[in-house]
Every structure is written in C-alpha cells, then in structure tokens.
Amino acid sequence: MTIKVIGPGCMNCETLAKRTTEALQHLNIDASIEKITDIQKIASYGILRTPGLAVGNKVISQGRVPTVSQIEELLTSYVA
Amino acid sequence: MKKKIGSVTLFFAGWLLLYFNLGYLTDSIVYSIFQLAKDSPLTAAIYFFIYEVPKVLLLLTLIVFVVGIIRTYFSPERTRKMLGGKRQFTGNVLAAMLGIVTPFCSCSAIPLFLGFIESGIPLGVTFSFLISAPMINEVALVLLFGLFGWETALLYMSTGLIIAILSGYFIGRLQLERYVEDWVYTTKAVGIEIMEEHFTPADRLNAGVEAVKDIVGKVWMYILIGIAVGAGIHGYVPENFMASIMGKSAWWSVPISVLLGIPMYSNAAGIIPIVQALLEKGASLGTVLAFMMSVIGLSLPELIILRKVLKLPLILTFVGVVGTGIIIVGYLFNFIY
Numbered sequence: 001m002t003i004k005v006i007g008p009g010c011m012n013c014e015t016l017a018k019r020t021t022e023a024l025q026h027l028n029i030d031a032s033i034e035k036i037t038d039i040q041k042i043a044s045y046g047i048l049r050t051p052g053l054a055v056g057n058k059v060i061s062q063g064r065v066p067t068v069s070q071i072e073e074l075l076t077s078y079v080a
Numbered sequence: 081m082k083k084k085i086g087s088v089t090l091f092f093a094g095w096l097l098l099y100f101n102l103g104y105l106t107d108s109i110v111y112s113i114f115q116l117a118k119d120s121p122l123t124a125a126i127y128f129f130i131y132e133v134p135k136v137l138l139l140l141t142l143i144v145f146v147v148g149i150i151r152t153y154f155s156p157e158r159t160r161k162m163l164g165g166k167r168q169f170t171g172n173v174l175a176a177m178l179g180i181v182t183p184f185c186s187c188s189a190i191p192l193f194l195g196f197i198e199s200g201i202p203l204g205v206t207f208s209f210l211i212s213a214p215m216i217n218e219v220a221l222v223l224l225f226g227l228f229g230w231e232t233a234l235l236y237m238s239t240g241l242i243i244a245i246l247s248g249y250f251i252g253r254l255q256l257e258r259y260v261e262d263w264v265y266t267t268k269a270v271g272i273e274i275m276e277e278h279f280t281p282a283d284r285l286n287a288g289v290e291a292v293k294d295i296v297g298k299v300w301m302y303i304l305i306g307i308a309v310g311a312g313i314h315g316y317v318p319e320n321f322m323a324s325i326m327g328k329s330a331w332w333s334v335p336i337s338v339l340l341g342i343p344m345y346s347n348a349a350g351i352i353p354i355v356q357a358l359l360e361k362g363a364s365l366g367t368v369l370a371f372m373m374s375v376i377g378l379s380l381p382e383l384i385i386l387r388k389v390l391k392l393p394l395i396l397t398f399v400g401v402v403g404t405g406i407i408i409v410g411y412l413f414n415f416i417y
Contacts, residue, residue: 046269048156048195049188059274
C-alpha cells in the first residue's frame with residue numbers, strides 16, 4: 001500500500017511526511033510513502049490546499065498538518 | 081471540552097486585565113522603575129517599544145484565535161461551491177469578500193487556482209479571490225488597527241476590497257484565458273474521493289489555538305524588529321524628515337512605493353510598524369497605504385509560483401492592473417487628506 005503526501009515540497013509537506021511515517025510505525029502498518037510534488041500531478045488529486053494526504057484514491061486530509069495521533073486516527077478509519 | 085472553555089475564559093480575563101492596563105504598566109516601568117527622564121529621545125523610543133509590542137501581540141493573539149475559529153466554517157471547497165455559477169461582477173464581489181475569511185496561504189495559491197478554474201469559475205472571479213485573500217488578512221488588519229487606529233484599518237480593508245473586485249472584473253473583461261497554461265484546462269481529477277472534514281466544537285476551539293501557535297509563532301519576530309526600528313525612528317528621526325521623500329508634494333513617491341513594495345514580502349508584519357513611525361515624521365497617508373498594499377498584496381514569490389500556471393502576459397497584466405489600482409488609491413488619499 002502507498003500513502004501519498006501531496007504538496008510542492010514546502011516545510012509543511014516535509015513535516016506531514018515525517019509524522020505520517022511515525023504514525024505508520026505506531027500502527028505497525030507496512031506502507032510506503034510517496035511524495036507527489038509535481039504541480040500537474042497535485043492538480044489531478046483535486047485538492048485546493050496543500051499539504052494533502054491520500055490513501056489510494058481517497059484524500060483524507062488537506063490544508064493542514066495533523067498531529068501524529070490525528071494521522072493515526074485517520075489512517076485507522078480509512079486504511080482498514 | 082469543559083476544561084478547554086475554562087482555560088479560554090481564564091485567558092480572556094487575563095487578556096482584558098493586561099490590555100486595559102498597558103498604559104499604566106508602561107508608565108510605571110519607564111518612569112518609576114527605570115526612572116527615565118521625560119522628553120529625551122531615548123525615553124520616547126523605549127516607551128514606544130514597551131507599550132506597542134505587548135499591545136500588538138495581545139491584539140494579534142486575540143484576533144488570530146477568533147479568525148482561526150471563524151475559518152473552520154469557510155473551507156476553500158465551500159467557497160468554490162458558493163462561487164460556482166455566479167455571474168461576472170456579482171461573482172467578483174463575492175469572491176473578494178470570501179477571500180477575507182477563507183483560509184489561504186500563498187503555498188496553496190496554485191492548487192486553489194487550478195481547482196477554481198477547473199470547476200468553471202471565470203478567470204476574473206478567481207483573480208478577485210487571489211487578490212483579496214493575501215492582501216486583506218488578519219495580521220495586516222491587526223497591525224493597522226493597533227498602530228494607526230480603526231479608521232485606517234477600515235480604509236485599508238475597503239479600498240483593498242474595491243481593488244480586488246475591480247481588478248478581477250477588469251481582468252475578466254480582457255478575456256485572457258489563452259494565457260493560462262494549456263494543461264490547466266485539460267487536467268481533471270478523475271476517480272478521486274475527497275473526505276470531508278467534520279468539526280466538533282472542540283475541534284473549532286483547537287483550530288483557533290493552532291492558528292495562534294502557527295501565525296503568532298511565525299510573525300512575532302518580525303513585529304518585534306519592526307517595532308524596534310519604528311521606536312528608533314519615533315525617538316530619533318526629526319519631525320517632517322519624511323515629508324520631502326514620502327510626503328504629498330513628492331508626486332513620484334506613490335508609484336515608487338508600489339514598485340519597492342513588490343519584492344518585499346515576508347516582512348509585511350515588520351513593515352507596518354516602521355511605516356507607522358514614518359507617517360508620524362511627515363510621510364503622507366496615501367503613499368503609506370499604497371506602499372503597504374503593494375508589500376502585502378503583490379509579492380514576487382507568489383508571482384513566481386503563479387508563473388507555473390499562467391503565461392507571462394497574464395502575470396504582467398495582473399501586476400499592472402493591481403498596481404494601477406493601488407497607485408490610484410494612493411493618490412486619492414493623498415488628495416483627500
């Protein structure tokens with residue numbers, strides 16, 4: 001499974017990627033993180049705010065950097 | 081939730097106590113504790129700094145907190161829905177007003193632009209939003225209110241709105257769609273499902289606290305430096321020093337201020353206190369207003385980002401139209417006051 005961090009590579013995107021890695025470790029989920037930094041690809045996810053977080057074709061968060069525990073919550077409700 | 085309401089109430093009580101006793105506190109610190117001589121330029125500078133820094137930071141914390149909560153009700157997705165199907169002009173007015181309350185950060189300018197255009201919102205209406213969102217923001221308004229008074233803050237907001245509405249309308253009438261990069265119209269989000277966020281009352285309170293941490297945490301340094309420089313000007317620069325450079329009689333000062341303002345960006349929070357001190361030393365309100373609008377509303381980094389989706393002629397038109405609007409506002413206020 002791949003989890004996508006969507007954003008042009010600003011500070012917020014980096015923080016989101018780091019926190020997501022941490023959340024995945026806590027939850028013992030084996031998934032890889034892919035960073036979507038290309039503008040055209042970002043557009044194809046239909047988000048209006050960066051950074052975005054997507055699992056498969058579901059955008060589960062955008063425009064903010066959730067805390068590690070919030071990401072864990074999001075992941076458990078959408079990954080299962 | 082109860083605990084949160086408790087701490088918010090406590091915070092407001094402390095806030096009110098501190099805010100309304102700032103004059104008294106500053107007096108005691110400057111004259112009783114440090115026993116500084118009245119009338120010396122150093123005392124004037126120190127007094128200005130000790131009084132203005134906590135005042136502006138207190139105001140900023142309060143407003144950013146409230147705006148943070150309000151913004152949980154206005155997501156860009158909702159704004160886009162509200163703008164869909166609106167006609168020119170009505171759409172421009174609505175877009176400019178929504179630009180004030182919709183959360184916006186220049187790093188999201190591109191996805192937002194794409195999302196608006198893709199859903200069929202006219203180019204001009206999108207521009208009204210893109211002009212108003214960064215130009216009219218809570219940080220600028222708080223600084224204007226705290227350092228200049230509510231009249232100037234209101235003036236800034238209303239002229240900013242008018243510029244956003246008219247510039248967007250004008251850009252719309254010019255029909256510049258061909259200067260949007262071609263791929264913008266062909267990219268579509270296919271098969272993507274976007275999960276909506278649901279806010280509980282506790283989430284909204286949290287959003288307010290997060291906004292304070294994020295925004296106040298980012299700008300407090302600039303404000304501190306800005307007020308320190310402003311305090312120096314306040315104490316040491318002679319009266320009317322600025323009259324010849326940024327005064328009414330210098331007709332070229334308005335366009336020069338606008339040009340100078342474009343490359344200055346991240347320092348908006350620091351520039352307002354400096355400009356306030358300059359106003360005291362004879363700079364004219366119109367010139368100062370034009371300078372601030374240009375610093376905050378026209379930013380080089382954002383233009384560079386927008387170049388990825390807009391062709392150069394459209395970017396230049398955008399800068400030209402907004403810049404002209406700001407210059408007109410500058411002259412208008414120099415004429416009135």
